Amino acid sequence: MLCEAARMRIATWNVNSVTARLPRLLAWLDSARPDVLCLQELKCTDDAFPTEQVRELGYEVASHGTGRWNGVAILSKAGLDDVVRDLPGQPAYDGAIEPRAIGATCGGVRLWSVYVPNGREPGHAHYDYKLDWLAALNDTVAADTAADPSRPLAVLGDFNIAPTDDDVWDIALFTESTHITEPERKALAALRDTGLADVVPRPLKYDHPYTYWDYRQLAFPKNNGMRIDLVYGDAAVAGAVSDAYVDREERKGKSPSDHAPVVVDLDR
């Protein structure tokens, strides 16, 4: 059960640099007014995170960033407790534990903001790292669930996996690529086996709820997109969903991220 609020809007957004996206981020928070926003690809240190400007809009901030790459955060107007940085048992890459996960409890809901490794290409060390990382995520979800089975839980973020062939604009172009391989999709299936469900958002336009469009080659106007930003919720969360959508408006205009926010409304 959601403890503190009957209604709660949660969202996730890979902003591709929180500094470069700051004007759009602040405007979007002010208009969409999520209770909780999970961010990925901050590309800044915690010291450089625009904490004060986000606070002025009523959000508490827990960020986890080390600089040039990666970085995740949770912004909340519904409380921000029991913050955990990194997954327990998170694998290292090239000797470093990268800032790709942060967990917190907001309004009685356990939430994780995750930026799953890209994988580069099948067979690359980064691809094995991606699968190892997903296994650690699975263990984290299982442990969190075991710790308090009555507490709703959701994982939100950039999973860098298209769950089905329909989640990319042309599957024929992906035969040599990551994001669609069986081991990656099996990792998602394992996550579902822990009791989570893929909360599929509705698109605001066209037939597929893509969340990412490359900056190049007119991908957005052509709707050459991918659904890789996902919300995985347990039965309590999935059962409380009253609406879910991709805010593709945020992919338009001046200086957009290449990802759009995914918004999920919960109503018990």
Place this chain on the structure above:
DNA sequence: ATGCCCTATGATATAGGA
């Protein structure tokens, strides 16, 4: 118009993104 890649960095290129 949704419009032909973007970001941060010991920066005059490069790594990474997906």
